[in-house]
Amino acid sequence: MNTESPKDLVPEFFDKTAQTYDSVVNWTTFGKDKYWKKEILKQIPKCETILDLACGTGILTFQIAKQFPNSQITGIDITESYLSVAKKKLKPHHKVSFLKQDAEKLDLPQKFDCIVSSYIPKYCNPENLIPVCVNHIKPNGKIILHDFMYPEGKIIKTLWNAYFVILNVVGYFMPQWKNVFTDLPKLIRSTKWLDDYEKVMKKCGLETRLQSLTWNSSAVLTGIKKV
Template sequence: MIQESSKRLVRRFFGNNAESYEKVVSLTTFGRDAYWKDEIIKRIKECNSVLDLACGTGILTFKIAEKFPESKITGVDITKRYLEIAKRKLNPHHKISFLLDDAENLSLDTKFDCITSSYIPKYCNPYILIERCLYHLNPHGRIILHDFTYPKSKPIRLLWNLYFAILQMVGVFVPGWKDVFKDLPKLIRSENWVDKCKGIMERNGMIVEARYLTMDCSAILTGTKKV
């Protein structure tokens, strides 16, 4: 079977649902999305610049700006409609710029103290993603990646699979989300982004901490550059 390319999958998943994204992510994660993003923010040290990859509608980007109002923040996303929604939320006091670009092809002439991303690892080749992050990272910089994970314990897996089976049925009635609710669990089950990204970061001389959250349904990987 020919596997769908990740770029095609991203277009299929996000091409037609930007307007409802924030409501859907909050409802389907039972509000855990906000908690996971707060956990990402907690791991950002004092910094002058932050790159938020796959920023989407900017939920995390604006939270970072709230905590670090003096930092220069750049949000990058590959889906134009998501970025348009993020840009609509900008105020003159924000030091945020949004760029339409592919995180796996990114080549900015700026380096950042911190690189964050919520929900990108499963859509990227881990080697390319980490290589691009390291390219854009300042000495002493930090990479903080977050995404869903497939729980390890059998009873939790049972609940997790049941939940996604229900979501798949509900998805038929939610415009723009049918494909995501159907195919997201397969993608999460097939990925082992935490171990892969952790290994690559460690081989590149980073100190890495993996923290699993909400009964192992998601994880945050924090890598700090040794100097």
């Protein structure tokens, strides 16, 4: 992983993987991605406006639209090919719209009741991402961030590392995914996203809460802008 910042991995991981992303994220997480997204959905309050930041192919956006059919939902992503898949998937949902933007430079003409994001924290700098999110939420609005964690505990860590060795081999048969299977575990081992984002959220005056999922292999961090 000879990159200067995790953000440099974004084109490497996502430029050629949009068509197969939904199935790959499902089987590589043993279906846990579906469970984690259900846990994220439980955190979203009933509200009028929701932003799905780094919506990717719209897996979570679709679930949000199903759960909140009357809410106005916006999906943002930096990768055109992922947005195209999302647009197709959500075509019948008239209250959902998509835009290409860099989340760290988020610039929208409206504020949201809730901003939700799955798998973006490790690619971004919290000092950039949290202030722009805070600028885009209404008073008492909620930010929900979810991402992978390097699990704690010797046995789980050993199994986790062994699993990525296997995925590395699988990568030889799936060339578009090879770099992801090699570099993603390195990124997850090195990221301290949960602590870093919680610190910045607190600095920005948000009330935070943490939820650890599946032997701490992923986590949800929420922040509320209390007034």
